[in-house]
Amino acid sequence: MNLSRRTFITSAALAPISCGMPLSYERGISIAQPKPTPAIRPPQVGQEWTYVKKDVFDGKTIAFITERVSSIGSTITIDRSTADGGMLPSEIQEKWGFVLTNPQWPRLLNFNPALPLWPLELNSDWSKQINTKYSVGGYSDSNLYWQEYMSAQGWEKITVPAGEFVALRFQNLISYESNDPNKINCMHKETVWFAPQIGRWVAREASGSYQLQAQMSSPILEGSYQWQLTSYK
Numbered sequence: 001m002n003l004s005r006r007t008f009i010t011s012a013a014l015a016p017i018s019c020g021m022p023l024s025y026e027r028g029i030s031i032a033q034p035k036p037t038p039a040i041r042p043p044q045v046g047q048e049w050t051y052v053k054k055d056v057f058d059g060k061t062i063a064f065i066t067e068r069v070s071s072i073g074s075t076i077t078i079d080r081s082t083a084d085g086g087m088l089p090s091e092i093q094e095k096w097g098f099v100l101t102n103p104q105w106p107r108l109l110n111f112n113p114a115l116p117l118w119p120l121e122l123n124s125d126w127s128k129q130i131n132t133k134y135s136v137g138g139y140s141d142s143n144l145y146w147q148e149y150m151s152a153q154g155w156e157k158i159t160v161p162a163g164e165f166v167a168l169r170f171q172n173l174i175s176y177e178s179n180d181p182n183k184i185n186c187m188h189k190e191t192v193w194f195a196p197q198i199g200r201w202v203a204r205e206a207s208g209s210y211q212l213q214a215q216m217s218s219p220i221l222e223g224s225y226q227w228q229l230t231s232y233k
Contacts (some may be wrong), residue, residue, distance in 0.1 A: 027169070028158030028193065034166060037122050041199035043069050043076055043096050049200050049232045052161065056205070056224040064230065067091065067200075075100065089137070093117075096199070101137075104206075108137030111146070118194045118201075119152050122168050127151035136179050144177040158193050158203060162229040165202045167193035178210065185219065186210040202229040 041047075047069045053062045064083040071077045076096060080088040080103060089108050092101035098114035111134045119126045129149050135142040153169040174188040188208040195202045204227045209219035 028156030028167065031155050031157055031166070033124050033155055038166065038196035040097070040122075040196045043072055043199065045069050045072060047199070047233065049198065050230045051227040052230050054226045054228075056207070056226050062225070065227075110135045110137065110140070115146075115148070116150065118192070119150060119168065119170055122152075122196065124152050124154045124168075134176070139179065142179055144179060146174070146176045148175075149173045153191075156193065160202050160228040160230075162202065162231050165193070165195040165197065165229075167195040167202055169193050182213045183210045184213050187219075198229075198232050200229075200232070201227075203227065 048066060049068075050064060050066045052064050054060065055062055065080055065088065066083075067078050067080050069076065070079040070090070076093040078091040078093070080090060082088065089103035090101070091099065091103050094100045094114040097117050099117050100111055100114050102109045102111065102115070111132050113132055115130065115132055120128065127150065129147065132146050132148075133143050134146045135144065150170060150172050153171055156167055156169050158165055158167050158169075170192055172188075172190040172192070174190070176186050176188065178184070178186045186208070187210070188206065191205045192201045193203040194200075205225070207224040208222040210222070211217070211219055
């Protein structure tokens with residue numbers, strides 16, 4: 001990667017994604033910073049969260065996905081499965097809240113160093129730019145740049161199918177180097193509602209875009225998806 005490309009990634013990660021259709025999720029009710037700050041539930045084998053995933057563009061349900069803590073040791077493994085029992089790639093955390101292997105993307109992503117899954121401080125005004133590298137599952141020799149600007153947006157009471165929760169809403173603005181050399185200016189935006197009481201997010205939205213190397217025209221929009229918690233234990 002040349003210097004100009006690195007410079008673009010650094011600056012792009014700080015800017016909002018201006019393209020793409022606005023996501024339809026209704027925000028929760030803004031509340032003051034809880035005092036004391038809620039403690040994050042630590043992981044235990046058997047903890048479980050089930051989400052419904054929907055396509056924002058047409059509102060159709062894509063899947064019900066259950067995530068379950070299956071092992072805790074030098075790393076933490078969260079197994080994932082669909083409603084019909086089909087197994088999905090597992091999530092691997094280095095320690096609670098720091099992901100090494102993220103299966104939430106269309107392709108399995110491995111990060112080095114690990115990437116935080118929620119703000120390092122549960123404060124409404126917290127923000128941080130995070131630089132790491134990643135490889136795509138099955139291509140361990142790849143070493144691609146990833147820059148993410150994570151910023152807290154405030155505490156909210158939010159209602160999802162699993163009930164009402166007090167959550168810290170935060171946003172991830174991501175600029176990354178694609179493993180496909182034809183794709184450039186790759187951007188991704190996430191809005192996440194993290195509920196410390198369950199140690200996981202209760203709602204999440206994601207969308208992205210990229211341009212083609214030979215066609216420097218309007219960005220090409222990727223899928224836009226929404227997840228809501230339906231149950232947990």
